[in-house]
Amino acid sequence: xxxxxxxxxxxxxxxxxxxxxxxxxxxxxxxxxxxxxxxxxxxxxxxxxxxxxxxxxxxxxxxxxxxxxxxxxxxxxxxxxxxxxxxxxxxxxxxxxxxxxxxxxxxxxxxxxxxxxxxxxxxxxxxxx
Numbered sequence: 001x002x003x004x005x006x007x008x009x010x011x012x013x014x015x016x017x018x019x020x021x022x023x024x025x026x027x028x029x030x031x032x033x034x035x036x037x038x039x040x041x042x043x044x045x046x047x048x049x050x051x052x053x054x055x056x057x058x059x060x061x062x063x064x065x066x067x068x069x070x071x072x073x074x075x076x077x078x079x080x081x082x083x084x085x086x087x088x089x090x091x092x093x094x095x096x097x098x099x100x101x102x103x104x105x106x107x108x109x110x111x112x113x114x115x116x117x118x119x120x121x122x123x124x125x126x127x128x129x
Contacts, residue, residue: 058123111124
């Protein structure tokens, strides 16, 4: 009789563990959104940034600089410079001159390369999650 009660108790415990403590069966959703120029410049007022396809890209990130990346196709260029305020639009920069070419990279989708006056810089997409 004791073995039977123990057996049923273990079955009930196993079912409880399988079903989980959360009867509602809720899920957790993680979203990644773009951060805007104002947020980036609030955290680092001297940041070198530009916006492309609604995403802010930032230069001078140590681990990005260490990557060996291959410039791919040109996807755009800086059309306006905005060093007065933080209301950015696509192809706008706070430090890069107008006409700077923007390239994708073969190895990564979150890093872009820019080329201006013979200088090449790497920019990482800044997102918040």
